[in-house]
Amino acid sequence: MKMLMNVPESVVGDALRGMAAAHPDLVVDVEGRVVVRRDAPVAGKVALVSGGGSGHEPLHGGFVGPGMLDAACPGEVFTSPVPDQMVRAAAAVDSGQGVLFLVKNYTGDVLNFQMAAELAEDEGVQVASVLVNDDVAVVDSTFTAGRRGTGATLFVEKLAGAAAEEGQPLDRVEALARQVVENSRSFGVALSACTTPSKGTPSFDLPAGELEFGVGIHGEPGRERRPMMTSREIADASVGAILDDWQPRGPVLALVNGMGATPLLELYGFNAEVQRVLAERGVPVARTLVGNYVTSLDMAGCSVTLCQADEETLRLWDAPVQTPGLRWGR
Amino acid sequence: MGRAGADARATVGALTCQDRLFARESTAPLPVPSPHPYLSSPQFVPYPYPYAYRRSQEQHVTETALDAALFIRWMQAAAALVDREAERLTELDSPIGDADHGSNLQRGFTSVAKALESEPPAAPGAVLTTAGRQLISTVGGASGPLYGTLLRRAGKALGDAPGVTAEELQAALRGGVDAVAQLGGSAVGDKTMLDALAPAVEALGTSFADAAEAAEKGAVDTTPLQARKGRASYLGERSIGHQDPGATSSALLFAALAEVTA
Numbered sequence A: 001m002k003m004l005m006n007v008p009e010s011v012v013g014d015a016l017r018g019m020a021a022a023h024p025d026l027v028v029d030v031e032g033r034v035v036v037r038r039d040a041p042v043a044g045k046v047a048l049v050s051g052g053g054s055g056h057e058p059l060h061g062g063f064v065g066p067g068m069l070d071a072a073c074p075g076e077v078f079t080s081p082v083p084d085q086m087v088r089a090a091a092a093v094d095s096g097q098g099v100l101f102l103v104k105n106y107t108g109d110v111l112n113f114q115m116a117a118e119l120a121e122d123e124g125v126q127v128a129s130v131l132v133n134d135d136v137a138v139v140d141s142t143f144t145a146g147r148r149g150t151g152a153t154l155f156v157e158k159l160a161g162a163a164a165e166e167g168q169p170l171d172r173v174e175a176l177a178r179q180v181v182e183n184s185r186s187f188g189v190a191l192s193a194c195t196t197p198s199k200g201t202p203s204f205d206l207p208a209g210e211l212e213f214g215v216g217i218h219g220e221p222g223r224e225r226r227p228m229m230t231s232r233e234i235a236d237a238s239v240g241a242i243l244d245d246w247q248p249r250g251p252v253l254a255l256v257n258g259m260g261a262t263p264l265l266e267l268y269g270f271n272a273e274v275q276r277v278l279a280e281r282g283v284p285v286a287r288t289l290v291g292n293y294v295t296s297l298d299m300a301g302c303s304v305t306l307c308q309a310d311e312e313t314l315r316l317w318d319a320p321v322q323t324p325g326l327r328w329g330r
Numbered sequence B: 001m002g003r004a005g006a007d008a009r010a011t012v013g014a015l016t017c018q019d020r021l022f023a024r025e026s027t028a029p030l031p032v033p034s035p036h037p038y039l040s041s042p043q044f045v046p047y048p049y050p051y052a053y054r055r056s057q058e059q060h061v062t063e064t065a066l067d068a069a070l071f072i073r074w075m076q077a078a079a080a081l082v083d084r085e086a087e088r089l090t091e092l093d094s095p096i097g098d099a100d101h102g103s104n105l106q107r108g109f110t111s112v113a114k115a116l117e118s119e120p121p122a123a124p125g126a127v128l129t130t131a132g133r134q135l136i137s138t139v140g141g142a143s144g145p146l147y148g149t150l151l152r153r154a155g156k157a158l159g160d161a162p163g164v165t166a167e168e169l170q171a172a173l174r175g176g177v178d179a180v181a182q183l184g185g186s187a188v189g190d191k192t193m194l195d196a197l198a199p200a201v202e203a204l205g206t207s208f209a210d211a212a213e214a215a216e217k218g219a220v221d222t223t224p225l226q227a228r229k230g231r232a233s234y235l236g237e238r239s240i241g242h243q244d245p246g247a248t249s250s251a252l253l254f255a256a257l258a259e260v261t262a
Helices: A008-022 A083-093 A107-122 A152-165 A170-182 A231-245 A264-280 A311-318 B006-011 B017-022 B068-096 B101-118 B124-138 B143-158 B166-184 B194-203 B208-220 B231-239 B245-261
Strands: A026-029 A034-037 A047-054 A071-077 A099-104 A127-132 A184-190 A210-213 A224-227 A252-258 A285-291 A301-308
Touching: A008 A026, A008 A047, A008 A071, A026 B017, A034 A083, A034 B017, A047 A083, A047 A107, A047 A152, A071 A083, A071 B101, A083 A099, A083 A107, A083 B017, A083 B124, A099 A107, A099 A152, A099 A170, A107 A127, A107 B143, A107 B166, A127 A152, A127 A170, A152 A170, A152 A184, A152 A252, A152 A301, A152 A311, A170 A184, A184 A231, A231 A264, A231 A301, A252 A264, A264 A285, A264 A301, A285 A311, B068 B101, B068 B124, B068 B231, B068 B245, B101 B124, B101 B143, B101 B245, B124 B143, B124 B166, B143 B166, B143 B245, B166 B194, B194 B208, B194 B245, B208 B245
Parallel strands: A047 A071, A047 A099, A099 A127, A252 A285
Antiparallel strands: A026 A034, A034 A071, A184 A210, A184 A301, A210 A224, A252 A301
């Protein structure tokens, strides 16, 4: 597999150097693997720190900036960051109002963030953590590591980020983040496997004419393999899987997300089908975001995330955000 | 949520994020993580392991004290084995994980070997805690905290004695394995590192070679199991038929121990 890189070992560092060059309003610690908004620590503001394996860009580094995250900690490709990174990030952005860790539910992320929280507290930083676990594809959660954190991470980071920017205190921002997680569900499919730089070949074998149904964002195979479906059928099945699990009360925010290698042309077409199913199922859509936001390297495919939205949610969603990955308002 | 250290917070108030990022060094000791919520769930199957601990006067391991130099050689041998087997570990991690177990552990053990070379600890316990700390800081993923906790917990149990017996090492490692089970909320049979670690630690009661053999067998025996923890668990039944990469790397640790004590 051809890849735009120098050597596999330097992929993450090279990307961070490139981010630093492209985004002067970020401070990028390439060596320490931390991306911070330049004006941090922001006086009187709760700081939001997230992180996870690389390969999901723009998540998380691309969501650092006013209105969203204060810092992000990128790990190696598909490998959670180490506690030292989060401790470093927390110390860099804490204004004294406390730090909220936003953690996707993967064993590695959970363990490393847990160790980091204890370390940061030893250093006098007040830390709260919220776990994102929105992926309904993981059904038998008693015998697995639990539902994975996927697309809802974007909603949590945006909405909690807006609340923090408004000056809400740590317990309120934490409660809001938790509520967003509870009110969000996702489902994804893959049309092709992804290729990690260190391995250089596709992470699993997906024959032409088949798709992975209920896929995660690390190249792990999905819930089951099905014969290839049309965009219309995928929308029916994906939204159906979400609504079988949970019925939103009232309008939703919808994220129609690309896995990295699916063109916007296809994603918009898929969004039309998603909106159709939601209309048929009586779910009003208040806001829609279409694009590659929570990706899985070069995997082709898509995911749908729905987040139940009340008036406060919409106000926070519409609030200004200035990050490399999301930018509106003001 | 701790509010301790409010004073420390006040003193850093004037620094920018840039000052803070590039002008500080953390010397804080690593805390022992709190137990995983799975522990209090009805699904948790607690110890004892199904592997009974057998010990008799006849089958007793050597009484010779193992010193820090031997522990350093152990970690170096482990680093060399991980280096040699990295590709295979990544290959095993590919169908049921995300194809990086080899490269992650390689990075971790390389830094362990480097740290032990630049400042060789004087006690076996310190060798293990140093190695554990390095793994936590460099590996990432679940393996970093899990391997790190295994070695740190064992190292702490050995304290600062300049020499330890095989029996003391066994007890210390047993504590480490318990800590891994707690942290990961897993038990033997879940298709994880524990499937190699637990039988190996029990077999340490007879000999280092037996421990290495038990670990290797435990790793191979994960093949027909269905994963219940970690990323492979998402595959459900599709995880059956693949040898667990974590159990495989755990066996390398005991292979290295057998190598340096042979």
